Amino acid sequence: MYKIGVIGDKQSVLGFKAVGLDAFGCATKEEAKLTLREIAKADYAIIYIMEHLYAEIKDTVNEYNEMRLPAIIPIPGMKGTLGIGVQNIKKAVERAVGADILFNND
Incomplete structure (x- = not known):
């Protein structure tokens, strides 16, 4: 069975752990890279990462x-x-449709 993980600072990921997701607290970008590589090899279908x-x-x-x-x-x-x-959503839609149809600023 696939799992869902969350990578972010320890304070931000605690709430996700409370609802049953696997939470990985990372203080540095090096830690986040290592964590991402490790859990990507495991049975994780979705990995959420804090934007920063x-x-x-x-x-x-x-x-x-x-x-x-x-x-x-x-x-x-x-x-x-x-x-x-x-x-990311905007880029994906543009790739799929061939034009920017979302959030048009005209």
Whole structure:
């Protein structure tokens, strides 16, 4: 059975642990990279990463973009959103449709 994991600062991931997700507290980007690589090899179908860490380890995240699993999804941390999740959705829709049909600023 597949699992769901959350990578972020220890304070932010505690709530996810309370609802049954596997939480991985990371203080540095090196720790986050190592954790991502380790759990990506395990049975994780979805890995949520706090946006601030996602931005710092984007090169490592990109290694998994073309793989079926795990799906690596940025989520806002306790300090709010950086807009990375919305940007990723916008890029995916643009690739699929061939044009920017979302959030058009005209």
